[in-house]
Amino acid sequence: MQRIPVIQIGMGGVGRVLVEQVLHFNAHYGARYGFRFAYTALADRQGAIVADERIPPATLLEAIAAKQSGGSLADVPAGGPLVDWQNLLTPVHSLVVDVTAQAGAEAGLAEAAAQGHRVVLANKKPLCGTIESFKALTERGHTRYEATVGAGLPVISTLRSLVDTGDGIERIAGCFSGTLGFLTTELQDGRRFSDAVVEAKRRGWTEPDPREDLSGMDVARKALILARTSGFSAELADISVTPLFPPELGTLSVAEFMDQLPTLDEEYRRRFETVPNTTWRYVAQVLGAGSTVGLTEVAPNDPLGSLRGPDNLVVYHTQRYRERPLSVRGPGAGTEVTASAVLADMIAFGREWR
Ligand SMILES: NC(=O)c1ccc[n+]([C@@H]2O[C@H](COP(=O)([O-])OP(=O)(O)OC[C@H]3O[C@@H](n4cnc5c(N)ncnc54)[C@H](OP(=O)(O)O)[C@@H]3O)[C@@H](O)[C@H]2O)c1
Incomplete structure (x- = not known):
């Protein structure tokens, strides 16, 4: 043996x-x-x-x-x-x-x-x-x-198979963060932003400093890994990342940041309430150039809009899967x-x- x-x-x-x-x-x-x-x-x-x-x-x-x-x-x-x-x-x-x-x-x-x-x-x-x-x-x-x-989802192995067999990756889109998936579905259900962040932290679904998740950098790193595995020569700095908190909250201690969270409640309440038949998800668009990561408006019946809780969805738009893109969906976190x-x-x- x-x-x-x-x-x-x-x-x-x-x-x-x-x-x-x-x-x-x-x-x-x-x-x-x-x-x-x-x-x-x-x-x-x-x-x-x-x-x-x-x-x-x-x-x-x-x-x-x-x-x-x-x-x-x-x-x-x-x-x-x-x-x-x-x-x-x-x-x-x-x-x-x-x-x-x-x-x-x-x-x-x-x-x-x-x-x-x-x-x-x-x-x-x-x-x-x-x-x-x-x-x-x-x-x-x-x-x-x-x-x-x-x-545990077969995201990289699926991409590797596509690339290794000669398929051309045109773009990859989706929701890659269990934490931000939980947060956006809670907001969609009418929960206060501050309460949802506190609960995600209490459940151990955020990093000890929740700004690591709310900054979008964790999603940006995943987008970069997908871009590079697709064969694109991207750098982290090339990805446009929109955080879920304003820059002035970035310099506070974790405790001060948590105290300031309710100041963002009204903005998120309005954003999630105003447009009928629309909701928001934290979406990554992975492209050869100009990848983006940020809160994006989606229809609730769109595959992204129908995601609940910490589920992830990764959609591969490729030369072979152009008409009906290939997707991998399921729980995207857990030890x-x-x-x-x-x-x-x-x-x-x-x-x-x-
Ligand atoms: N949890 C999930 O659902 C999930 C999903 C996908 C990917 N990941 C990734 O998996 C990794 C581990 O996640 P986790 O939840 O297990 O994190 P964690 O609970 O924070 O554990 C990290 C471990 O790494 C050790 N460590 C940190 N720096 C080290 C160093 N320089 N040398 C030796 N050991 C070091 C820590 O040591 P101490 O014990 O001494 O602090 C700790 O044991 C992370 O990169 C995370 O992003 C996690």
Whole structure:
């Protein structure tokens, strides 16, 4: 039975579920596939657990429990401090799995890919540096990143199949944010903007600073990943992004920002109420040039207008699917589905591992 070494960076919501899913795969499907995953390193921001051959399942479960109760991997008996995740790389070719939201890892991950490691990402940021860094990270197919757009939905693999088989991508449109999907359907149902944001934050559907979602930058990163995967040489700065709050609220502390939210209620009430037979969704239009991300008027019976809650919709307008565009629709957030997309990428690499 082949063992595939795994270095996992990140033990948050997605990372913990991923470890559980990997253990389940090893126990139930490893024999069928002829390989099992062997964790050789597991890291959070402060600590890491490292093993030459494999971290035993009991230690992995201990690590999950420690993280669930708010601890660090530095504090578990098998753990130790971590200065930089790149120190975890060894000459042994491994699967390097980034389930953090860290910025600035693109060069290190591209270097790992160039050395023969394989990289799997739920983290969008390494794909959103310069176009050169995107190419360095993804060339030769050493990096997979299905979970970065649409969580568990087959958004990237569908696009890859279209591109690889010679279809021409004309544009991709849709709603790519579960958080903003929830927010706009709540507003459509007459809820106050401030109440809807507070609830999304309470449910853990926003980043700790909700402006990261409300700024539209998370959607812009997904649009950029789709544009680049389509073969367009786009940069993040090329995308026109309209945030859901005015610039003067951008400089406040999180607490001050939350206090100021009710000042936006009236504007959103009017916007969602005034035009009959119309509603609003936070829509991305991905094009070769001039991609846009922002609140857009749609008919309630339009596929975008009929979306509810945190569901995502990605519509591919291509040369082959020009008359009736191809679409992927479904829940676009959640730790279980996100982790499953990461694991599916790991299995895809496992099947071609030599
Ligand atoms: N949740 C979803 O539904 C979803 C859907 C699609 C994609 N994603 C993406 O998946 C990624 C993970 O999401 P999440 O919800 O699991 O986030 P999370 O709960 O905030 O967890 C992030 C983890 O990364 C660790 N980390 C951050 N910087 C690090 C560094 N420099 N070195 C080592 N570890 C580091 C954190 O360490 P500490 O534990 O020490 O803080 C934490 O364990 C994000 O990029 C997110 O955008 C999430």
